[in-house]
Amino acid sequence: MKPTSTITVSSVLPGALEPLRELALNLRWTWRRQCVDLFRSVDPEVFADVGENPIAMLPRISAGRLAEAARDESFLARMRDEVGDLRTYLDSGRWFQRTVPEGMGTGAGTSPSIAYFSMEFGITPTLPIYSGGLGILAGDHLKSASDLGVPMVAIGLLYQDGYFSQSLDRSGWQQESYRHNDPEQLPVQPLRGADGEQLTVAITLPGGREVDIAIWRAQVGRVPLLLLDTNLASNDEGARQITDRLYGGDHEHRILQELVLGIGGVRAVQAHTAVAGVPAPSVFHLNEGHAGFSGLERVGRLMQAGSSFAEAVAEVRAGTVFTTHTPVPAGIDRFEADQLRGYLDADESGLSRLIPALPVEAALALGIEEGGDVFNMAQLGFRIAQRSNGVARLHGAVSRAMFQDLYPGFDVPEVPIGSVTNGVHRRTWTSPAMDDLVTKAMGAVDVSALSDWSALATLTDHELTETRDTLRADLVEMARTQVKESWLRRGADQAELAWTGTILDPHALTIGFARRVSTYKRLTLMLSDPDRLRRILQDEERPVQIVIAGKSHPADRPGKEFLQQLVRFADDHGVRHRIAFLPDYDIRMASVLIAGADVWMNNPIRPEEASGTSGMKAVLNGGLTFSVSDGWWDEMKDDDAGWTIPTAAVDDQGERDRLEADALYEILESRIVPLFYERDARGMQRGWMTKVRSSLVTIAPRITAARMVRDYVSDLYLPAARAAAAFTAEPALAGAFTSWKEDVQAAWPAVSVSSMMLEGTEEGRAATGSEVTVVAEVQLGGLSEEDVLVEAVVGPLADDDEIIEPHLIPLQREQDGRWVARVALPFPGEIGCTVRVTPQHPVLAHRAELGLVAAA
Numbered sequence: 001m002k003p004t005s006t007i008t009v010s011s012v013l014p015g016a017l018e019p020l021r022e023l024a025l026n027l028r029w030t031w032r033r034q035c036v037d038l039f040r041s042v043d044p045e046v047f048a049d050v051g052e053n054p055i056a057m058l059p060r061i062s063a064g065r066l067a068e069a070a071r072d073e074s075f076l077a078r079m080r081d082e083v084g085d086l087r088t089y090l091d092s093g094r095w096f097q098r099t100v101p102e103g104m105g106t107g108a109g110t111s112p113s114i115a116y117f118s119m120e121f122g123i124t125p126t127l128p129i130y131s132g133g134l135g136i137l138a139g140d141h142l143k144s145a146s147d148l149g150v151p152m153v154a155i156g157l158l159y160q161d162g163y164f165s166q167s168l169d170r171s172g173w174q175q176e177s178y179r180h181n182d183p184e185q186l187p188v189q190p191l192r193g194a195d196g197e198q199l200t201v202a203i204t205l206p207g208g209r210e211v212d213i214a215i216w217r218a219q220v221g222r223v224p225l226l227l228l229d230t231n232l233a234s235n236d237e238g239a240r241q242i243t244d245r246l247y248g249g250d251h252e253h254r255i256l257q258e259l260v261l262g263i264g265g266v267r268a269v270q271a272h273t274a275v276a277g278v279p280a281p282s283v284f285h286l287n288e289g290h291a292g293f294s295g296l297e298r299v300g301r302l303m304q305a306g307s308s309f310a311e312a313v314a315e316v317r318a319g320t321v322f323t324t325h326t327p328v329p330a331g332i333d334r335f336e337a338d339q340l341r342g343y344l345d346a347d348e349s350g351l352s353r354l355i356p357a358l359p360v361e362a363a364l365a366l367g368i369e370e371g372g373d374v375f376n377m378a379q380l381g382f383r384i385a386q387r388s389n390g391v392a393r394l395h396g397a398v399s400r401a402m403f404q405d406l407y408p409g410f411d412v413p414e415v416p417i418g419s420v421t422n423g424v425h426r427r428t429w430t431s432p433a434m435d436d437l438v439t440k441a442m443g444a445v446d447v448s449a450l451s452d453w454s455a456l457a458t459l460t461d462h463e464l465t466e467t468r469d470t471l472r473a474d475l476v477e478m479a480r481t482q483v484k485e486s487w488l489r490r491g492a493d494q495a496e497l498a499w500t501g502t503i504l505d506p507h508a509l510t511i512g513f514a515r516r517v518s519t520y521k522r523l524t525l526m527l528s529d530p531d532r533l534r535r536i537l538q539d540e541e542r543p544v545q546i547v548i549a550g551k552s553h554p555a556d557r558p559g560k561e562f563l564q565q566l567v568r569f570a571d572d573h574g575v576r577h578r579i580a581f582l583p584d585y586d587i588r589m590a591s592v593l594i595a596g597a598d599v600w601m602n603n604p605i606r607p608e609e610a611s612g613t614s615g616m617k618a619v620l621n622g623g624l625t626f627s628v629s630d631g632w633w634d635e636m637k638d639d640d641a642g643w644t645i646p647t648a649a650v651d652d653q654g655e656r657d658r659l660e661a662d663a664l665y666e667i668l669e670s671r672i673v674p675l676f677y678e679r680d681a682r683g684m685q686r687g688w689m690t691k692v693r694s695s696l697v698t699i700a701p702r703i704t705a706a707r708m709v710r711d712y713v714s715d716l717y718l719p720a721a722r723a724a725a726a727f728t729a730e731p732a733l734a735g736a737f738t739s740w741k742e743d744v745q746a747a748w749p750a751v752s753v754s755s756m757m758l759e760g761t762e763e764g765r766a767a768t769g770s771e772v773t774v775v776a777e778v779q780l781g782g783l784s785e786e787d788v789l790v791e792a793v794v795g796p797l798a799d800d801d802e803i804i805e806p807h808l809i810p811l812q813r814e815q816d817g818r819w820v821a822r823v824a825l826p827f828p829g830e831i832g833c834t835v836r837v838t839p840q841h842p843v844l845a846h847r848a849e850l851g852l853v854a855a856a
């Protein structure tokens, strides 16, 4: 019989348990084991049933169980401890308060905060608004900013559907399904105004079409995360779909999402500042180019207040930080300029109806690629942010080359894009078993705050073996369950799946490989020589097993083909007990899979992996790195702590794959496998554990998100805050700078280095340790000395006679008008020297910023 009506019955939380809601609503519980355990102990079955989601769990606990918990003194005491711990965490001064002066040295009374924009945030599986690496990095960034006390507010989108869940069909082809995100079940609350109603902001699309945007708030420790949602009754059907899902639609859809994130985001930050009574952010950090429109919105606002376009851009740039995340041009968001022009919707005087007061063509010019009609979000990022960075040292260098055209006249090393190497949130990614070892060795201190982890060298072979065995066993158990479930979904019968209960060996060398399946990550490199791989897996004495996971973007056909190829290999009866593909890779699976792998394998096409972070998570758990010299491993690789797959210097990709695969097999067979199975007289893996200790001591402290956030604070946030504060403190600065810039641009054609000489050499020869004098005559074309920087560029010569690793030595103007500097020659070799002039002004952060240079 079908019911005529339905009602939802939810349990009412007894007053004594009300603090559970407070704990559930602050996502700090996600990185506090005691708090997760507390929730679990309310009702372990329901907790597991709802995917360990405290918000979804509370209404589903039976009244009897709730009453029992409310009378249970020991439960109540644990709950009170957790509440006390949370409040102390929120209220006590932390690293930022101890090390950064009030006002960040900006002269302002209170510390200005940072607004952090990202298209995705991977904080917990219970808030499914992420797809992979970029989102998890953003989540880890917020967690560490909270731990360190960095004043921050974050902005993202609340998608109606989470990223897709992955399953396989019989043939191993990826299937996608979407789960609906019900705000009631999510750890979010409406951001309420003074009247108690949920706050909304709006943007106006062409034709006067208003899109209302509701603001939700998730709390990540100390950091509020504002999530924007267009699924409102007041919106038309199309507008409601803007925040439907992450990376789901076509270009049109993506532009709309980015307009909501950027423009709606700035408006939401302002609404939040007003109701929360917190200082307005002065630094805007764009995590990837998706939120670039926030810069245009801020330019529009300054223009409404009376600034010219140039003045507004200068001021917005000062306080904006842009992080680029892809070294692959195809990974960058690019739109048809006309499409965007349509949305910006110019009125008769050329001003935007979407962003009031913004001149449409001038704004578009910031992002339109040279000579084309393509609007490039990364280019907008570099133009709207005075400070920018890649996410590992190598990625910084690759980005400088990739975007050199934006800074004409400057060599690649001087392109003003720096780097901050990514990191991972230690507490999130360290398994409980490993965390216990770390605490035992280092004491109950905030380990992330320390850069010296040498105490971990005291961990014994025995302790490490025990922990690694536990973690590997957990992985094997998860893999068995997942493989069985996957086969049931693929249409196999329960009765034919007994074999899944015995796949993998809890004592065998276990290699993990899990990440987004995009072509450059080369999931199938290990299949280059299938027979050789089979032999490695099937070795009776020294077996190797591989556990693999990863999703392919729904529209990425080649990615799905790779995945199918791998799944089919793993389906083979001869190897299925040694190689397993686990569908639906996600944060929760990642924590078990990465922690349980003895070796974390990473073989992208160098240098296409910007950083990669899963290998860092392995390091925290005593896993060893086996990687191409790319991303973060390129700057940290160390033979005492892992193995590096050499990069083949051939152009043909097929040939290169073959060579690198050969190297991969070779290192695996001749170095990794023997070391893993080598035992000393006591049966201990002495050599292996020595390597594990070395990895923990030397690599781990450098790959934490705490290190990363501290780097952002010192290298980018504080300089940006000071630069932005200079504009607020001195309202005339924007105007003065802009007219100075116009003068310099007008005068520049007449600026030149008319002669340059080296004195103190003997026919171009000099002895090591001697000094030479550089003398130059410089024409300033009407500019004054203070307007320019005259420098000698000195450095060793490359084969093509270019100066590499240039040193810059300023020249001083003498009485007679000549410019002079003394240059020491500490090293032997061929040294090149030239003199050049660049503009100089306190507002400029980099010499290349205006793209003006005059050289000898």
Ligand SMILES: *Cc1c(COP(=O)(O)O)cnc(C)c1O
Residues within 6 Å of the ligand: 131, 132, 133, 134, 136, 514, 515, 516, 585, 586, 587, 590, 591, 611, 612, 613, 614, 615, 617
């Ligand atoms: C860490 C992580 C990633 C990112 O891995 P990369 O090594 O950067 O490719 C992706 N997905 C999940 C679920 C993760 O935990």
